[in-house]
Amino acid sequence: xxxxxxxxxxxxxxxxxxxxxxxxxxFLARVAPLSTSHLFERHAMCSSDASxxxxxxxxxxxxxxxxxxxxxxxxxxxxxxILACRNVEKAKEVAQQISDETNQPVVVKKLVLDSLxxxxxxxxxxxxxxxxxxxxxxxxxxxxxxxxxxxxKDGFEACFQINHLSPVLLTLLLLDKxxxxxxxxxxxxxxxxxxxxxxxxxxxxxxxxxxLRTPFAPYANSKLAMCLYTVxxxxxxxxxxxxxxxxxxxxxxxxxxxxxxxxxxVLFHLLSHTKGKxxxxxxxxxxxxxxxxxxxxxxxxxxxxCAPAAKRYRNPLLxxxxxxxxxxxxxxxxxxxxxxxLLGTQS
Numbered sequence: 081x082x083x084x085x086x087x088x089x090x091x092x093x094x095x096x097x098x099x100x101x102x103x104x105x106x107f108l109a110r111v112a113p114l115s116t117s118h119l120f121e122r123h124a125m126c127s128s129d130a131s132x133x134x135x136x137x138x139x140x141x142x143x144x145x146x147x148x149x150x151x152x153x154x155x156x157x158x159x160x161x162i163l164a165c166r167n168v169e170k171a172k173e174v175a176q177q178i179s180d181e182t183n184q185p186v187v188v189k190k191l192v193l194d195s196l197x198x199x200x201x202x203x204x205x206x207x208x209x210x211x212x213x214x215x216x217x218x219x220x221x222x223x224x225x226x227x228x229x230x231x232x233k234d235g236f237e238a239c240f241q242i243n244h245l246s247p248v249l250l251t252l253l254l255l256d257k258x259x260x261x262x263x264x265x266x267x268x269x270x271x272x273x274x275x276x277x278x279x280x281x282x283x284x285x286x287x288x289x290x291x292l293r294t295p296f297a298p299y300a301n302s303k304l305a306m307c308l309y310t311v312x313x314x315x316x317x318x319x320x321x322x323x324x325x326x327x328x329x330x331x332x333x334x335x336x337x338x339x340x341x342x343x344x345x346v347l348f349h350l351l352s353h354t355k356g357k358x359x360x361x362x363x364x365x366x367x368x369x370x371x372x373x374x375x376x377x378x379x380x381x382x383x384x385x386c387a388p389a390a391k392r393y394r395n396p397l398l399x400x401x402x403x404x405x406x407x408x409x410x411x412x413x414x415x416x417x418x419x420x421x422l423l424g425t426q427s
Contacts, residue, residue, distance in 0.1 A: 123330070123361045124385035128372040132159035136212050136261075137370070138254075140164045140191060140247070141220025143174045146269065146329050149363035150217060150370075155182040157371065159215075164191035164202060193220055193246040194232040196415060203253035212261040215370050216254055218247040218306075219269045223299045229288045236414070237288035243302035245286065248309060249415040252422060255322070262321025263376050267369050268310050270303045270326040272384070275395045277304025279403070282410045305407055307382060307398055312408035314380030315401070316422065323379035325369050328389065332362035 132154055142151040142163045155161045155178050165171035168190050175186035189205065192198035206213065222242040224230070230238040236245060251266055258264040277300040279285070285301050307326045314324040368386040369375060382389050382398060397403055412419055 123357055124364060124387070125361075126153075126364045126368040126371070126386055128368060128374070130157070130371045130373050132157040132214075132371060134158075135214035136160045136162065136210060137215040137217065138162045138164055138206070138213060139217045139219055140193065140250070143167060143170050145359045146332060146362045146366065147217075147219040148174060149360045150219065150366050151186070152178050152181065153363065153367050154215075154370065155179075155184040155186060158184060160185070160187070162187040162189055162206075162210075164189050164220075166190070166192050191250075193242040193250075194234075194238055196234050196241075196246065196249055199246050199249045200253065203250060206254060207257055210257065213254060213257040213264065214261050215265045215267065216251060216258060217267045217269065217366060217370060218251065219366065220247075221269065221271075221299075223296065229298070231288060236286050237298055239298040240286045240288075240302045240305075243299065244305045244309070245411065245415050247306065248411045249417060251313070252412070252415075252417050255317070255422070258322050259317070259320045264322050265370060266310075266313070266322065266324040267366060268306050268324070268326040269329060269366055270307050270310075270382070271299070272328040272393055273300040274304040274307045274328075275393070277301045277395070279305050279308065279397075279407055282407060283414060286414055304395060304397070305411065307395070308400075308404040308407040309411055310382075311380050311398055311401070312404040315404075316408075318379060323375070323377065325375075325379060325381045325383060327365045327369055327383035328393070329357070329362040329365055330385070331356040332359060 137154050137159045139147050139151050139154075139161065141147045142161075143165050151161050151163060151174075161178070161184070163171045163175055163186060165188065168188060171188040175188050178184070178186045189202060190198070191202045220242065222239050224239050232238050232241050234241060234245075247268065258266065273296070278297075279301060281289075282305065285298070288298070310324050310326040317324065365383050365386050369383050378388075382394050384390075384393055409419070412422070
């Protein structure tokens, strides 16, 4: 096979840059209306004052933003909070800060979500050392910082693994502990971007293929996958005392919205800092779903503003049980989890 000439390589490179730019603008045209649709609505606050005394909560990605505010509030309610974080030193500083403010001990455990092996090690430690687990909050999230995708050592596109596959494995490996602590809750922090996600050819997308080369596309795809997985898992554990729900925290002033192209950074900065939420406001729906006694049996729901979201803010695909089951099965296969083991946890 003949090698491309320098001029041909330049032509291919120019076309690739043009395609990436066009894709970014097309995607922004879909994202902008989505981001502005909630701007003039109220910022609901958690209406429950329920205590969490005697309960153990794990929160991923809790050293900043929504996760940090969630951890603070649950510690104030006397929960035993475990921060599951990549940067242990930073997490220890945060834990001390929370302890100083709430007079509650906060535990730090290392969890690297771009490594399935780290997820397994974390779960082994939790299952061995913790007597109970009442709430698991999958809060950590990632948006690609450029059109150049990064990949994990497991062979997956990093955003998709951190936002979906690793939380899937984390949840499944802790499910026995949650079931034995029932009534217990799994809370998946998602996004309204799930409404523009695409889960066709899911395995290819998980590996960074068959998807738009824009930073936001894998994020939206991963959030839709997690919402569909939530629906399927809720059906499978509905008789075990474990509930599973997902939520949109709102357009929040957090670092996760500061990545990508200059155009997108400016758009999100303007929207989030003019009409968006503070991290404390953004944490309210997570807190509501985690603590409200009235939601003890509510499962398979998608929440927004501390209540089940209106249909116009949900992807209609969330009603497709067959698709949810397909996403569930593919996700388990990709993380190497035997479905029979899931059934065994319900015996």
